[in-house]
Amino acid sequence: MATGNKEVLVDVSGLKKHFVAERGLFGRRESVLKAVDGVSFQIRRGETFGLVGESGSGKSTVGRCLLRLYDYTAGEVRFGGQPIGGLGEKALKPFRRRIQSIFQDPYSSLNPGLNVLELIAEPMKIHGLYRPGKSREEVVALLEKVGLKSEHLYRYPHEFSGGQRQRISIARALSVRPEFVVCDEPISALDVSVQAQVVNMLEDLQQELGLTYLFIAHDLSMVRHISDRIGVMYAGRLVEVADSDELYDNPQHPYTRALLSSML
Numbered sequence: 251m252a253t254g255n256k257e258v259l260v261d262v263s264g265l266k267k268h269f270v271a272e273r274g275l276f277g278r279r280e281s282v283l284k285a286v287d288g289v290s291f292q293i294r295r296g297e298t299f300g301l302v303g304e305s306g307s308g309k310s311t312v313g314r315c316l317l318r319l320y321d322y323t324a325g326e327v328r329f330g331g332q333p334i335g336g337l338g339e340k341a342l343k344p345f346r347r348r349i350q351s352i353f354q355d356p357y358s359s360l361n362p363g364l365n366v367l368e369l370i371a372e373p374m375k376i377h378g379l380y381r382p383g384k385s386r387e388e389v390v391a392l393l394e395k396v397g398l399k400s401e402h403l404y405r406y407p408h409e410f411s412g413g414q415r416q417r418i419s420i421a422r423a424l425s426v427r428p429e430f431v432v433c434d435e436p437i438s439a440l441d442v443s444v445q446a447q448v449v450n451m452l453e454d455l456q457q458e459l460g461l462t463y464l465f466i467a468h469d470l471s472m473v474r475h476i477s478d479r480i481g482v483m484y485a486g487r488l489v490e491v492a493d494s495d496e497l498y499d500n501p502q503h504p505y506t507r508a509l510l511s512s513m514l
């Protein structure tokens with residue numbers, strides 16, 4: 251998608267997230283893990299920004315910072331121009347609706363005690379969007395969008411395949427009409443045969459609903475297809491950002507070259 255002249259929706263500047271572990275007796279020795287160590291990038295509205303890098307390079311930590319699941323050690327994230335780093339829960343509430351997430355393992359993120367209707371209605375209720383009577387139809391329409399039939403409404407997560415569970419978690423994320431979705435390895439746990447289906451569906455939903463994505467992946471295969479631009483993380487830093495085709499055809503950083511050649 252051509253996004254060059256679109257507004258910046260997500261602006262990450264100088265972001266650091268360090269984890270401090272206390273070691274030794276009485277916590278006398280501290281060791282600091284610099285999971286994210288000075289990362290800056292911008293995502294434009296309607297764009298998919300891919301984030302790749304080996305396991306442990308800090309991708310999920312960046313995603314969790316954008317979701318404000320963490321406080322930041324340093325730096326700032328602006329969403330639609332507004333800094334969200336220092337906001338308390340009350341002020342964050344609108345952002346908790348506008349920014350949604352999809353994780354790798356839809357089984358562990360779906361409450362096994364709720365049926366599909368309840369799972370999808372839950373975030374709507376939290377954000378005051380659920381209208382008894384009316385919203386059930388909305389949930390059915392949403393299920394249809396993600397390729398599930400209304401006969402599934404009263405079934406529980408364990409009754410579905412991995413791909414179907416991911417469709418349910420996508421419907422759940424979209425139920426509150428977000429603008430931005432952090433997709434943290436949303437297809438890594440799925441069978442190869444359903445990976446492309448889910449990626450294609452995410453692309454269709456993006457077009458239809460005008461969504462913006464951060465798409466985290468530890469390999470570069472599907473991410474090229476879905477992303478407009480890709481950032482490469484290595485040891486907590488963003489070592490290269492480029493248009494996706496450019497990154498593959500003309501990688502600049504030695505680590506990007508190593509990552510690409512490890513896939514051949």
Ligand code: ADP
Binds near residue numbers: 269
């Ligand atoms: P990736 O998603 O690229 O695999 P992560 O962001 O999950 O990487 O992790 C980056 C580094 O931060 C890893 O060394 C990981 O062990 C560490 N880490 C992640 N989350 C925490 C946490 N909550 N507490 C302590 N260390 C963490």
Ligand code: MG
Binds near residue numbers: 309310311
């Ligand atoms: Mg991760």
